[in-house]
Amino acid sequence: xxxxxxxxxxxxxxxKIAPLMRAYRANDDxxxxxxxxxxxxDPNMSDLFFRQLGIPEPDINLGVGSASHAVQTAEIMxxxxxxxxxxxPDWVVVVGDVNSTIACGLVAKKLxxxxxxxxxxxxxxxxxxxxxxxxxxxxxxxxxxxxSEPSGLENLKREGTPDEKVHFxxxxxxxxxxxxxxxxxxxxVLVDLGLEPGGYNVITLHRPSNVDDAEIFxxxxxxxxxIQQDLPVVFPMHPRTLHNLSKLGLAERLEGLPRLRxxxxxxxxxxxxxxxxxxxxxxxxxxMQEETTILGVWCLTIRENTERPITLTEGTNTLVGTDxxxxxxxxxxxxxxxxxxxxVPEKWDGRAAERIAAVLAENALLQA
Ligand code: UD1
Numbered sequence: 334x335x336x337x338x339x340x341x342x343x344x345x346x347x348x349k350i351a352p353l354m355r356a357y358r359a360n361d362d363x364x365x366x367x368x369x370x371x372x373x374x375d376p377n378m379s380d381l382f383f384r385q386l387g388i389p390e391p392d393i394n395l396g397v398g399s400a401s402h403a404v405q406t407a408e409i410m411x412x413x414x415x416x417x418x419x420x421x422p423d424w425v426v427v428v429g430d431v432n433s434t435i436a437c438g439l440v441a442k443k444l445x446x447x448x449x450x451x452x453x454x455x456x457x458x459x460x461x462x463x464x465x466x467x468x469x470x471x472x473x474x475x476x477x478x479x480x481s482e483p484s485g486l487e488n489l490k491r492e493g494t495p496d497e498k499v500h501f502x503x504x505x506x507x508x509x510x511x512x513x514x515x516x517x518x519x520x521x522v523l524v525d526l527g528l529e530p531g532g533y534n535v536i537t538l539h540r541p542s543n544v545d546d547a548e549i550f551x552x553x554x555x556x557x558x559x560i561q562q563d564l565p566v567v568f569p570m571h572p573r574t575l576h577n578l579s580k581l582g583l584a585e586r587l588e589g590l591p592r593l594r595x596x597x598x599x600x601x602x603x604x605x606x607x608x609x610x611x612x613x614x615x616x617x618x619x620x621m622q623e624e625t626t627i628l629g630v631w632c633l634t635i636r637e638n639t640e641r642p643i644t645l646t647e648g649t650n651t652l653v654g655t656d657x658x659x660x661x662x663x664x665x666x667x668x669x670x671x672x673x674x675x676x677v678p679e680k681w682d683g684r685a686a687e688r689i690a691a692v693l694a695e696n697a698l699l700q701a
Contacts (some may be wrong), residue, residue: 435470
């Protein structure tokens with residue numbers, strides 16, 4: 334029996350863990366243990382996703398909550414170490430690029446446990462981004478690097494990662510999207526918000542680089558002021574963004590835009606439905622760049638770089654930075670260009686988790 338401890342902590346991890354837990358269930362030789370670090374803890378940032386995605390209750394919840402990067406990372410490590418000692422797993426599997434990913438990866442390796450990283454090799458080449466540090470460090474210590482798109486293979490090769498550690502398995506986030514598309518069609522979110530399919534835009538923002546700085550956040554609001562004159566904008570707001578809005582003195586301006594509607598963070602199914610029928614999605618999220626590519630919806634990414642370049646070359650994504658004129662002109666281009674179905678990136682076929690379970694089983698005896 335292969336004992337695998339799986340780590341999740343923050344919202345984007347839950348969509349990646351769900352198909353893995355399902356794939357393990359289909360494999361009699363795998364005994365999974367699910368650990369939630371508690372990095373995200375609000376009911377609509379966490380519990381709702383477990384319910385909607387059919388993720389089993391975590392076996393262990395470390396309950397760390399919010400803190401500075403150092404304190405959060407250290408606290409996860411401190412609380413995770415005894416879990417490894419108690420369960421003696423064959424593998425620890427970490428996903429994505431959040432603080433929980435690197436914290437648990439470090440603990441596993443220091444205790445001599447094999448580490449697998451799902452979504453390995455992605456690089457924004459922007460080391461001011463906390464996630465880029467988490468990606469680089471996690472990949473550097475992983476025994477298996479499970480890659481979602483070809484750029485990941487190139488990056489790992491350039492960094493000197495031995496080929497035998499690297500496996501191109503596809504995109505687990507897209508496994509979840511494909512498994513839930515028809516369920517999302519039952520969502521009443523459009524009716525509830527009084528929206529017509531194709532008749533609105535969606536924005537999400539949470540990156541510190543965008544929402545911790547009054548001038549930059551202000552520039553995004555400048556662009557939104559123009560964009561909402563064309564079509565209503567729905568803004569499901571991340572807790573970090575909500576905290577900062579009043580702190581930075583922008584609440585009154587944003588709330589004063591007549592066709593912009595701030596709503597609570599949504600569950601997976603409502604949000605998938607909302608994204609799938611939007612005219613244009615504006616975001617600084619990583620996962621949404623991938624999801625809009627598969628949904629065939631225009632995506633404008635409010636960043637200067639992306640670690641997911643396949644969404645630019647094969648998908649529907651454009652980098653627009655934070656210059657309001659560029660944001661608005663790219664928005665107008667999207668609005669006036671009919672979108673034909675983009676090609677589907679290789680192995681974004683809904684079966685990435687199955688491939689990962691197979692790779693883990695095949696490498697059961699790999700030297701840690
Ligand atoms: C984290 C990830 C980011 C990911 C994002 C998705 C890191 C470094 N960043 O960023 O990669 O894209 O999750 O959401 O791990 N808060 C709540 N309730 C919650 C969670 C957070 O109120 O359930 C508030 C807290 O005030 C906290 C702030 O949001 O200080 C930021 O949360 P944190 O988990 O530190 O980082 P995110 O910005 O969510």
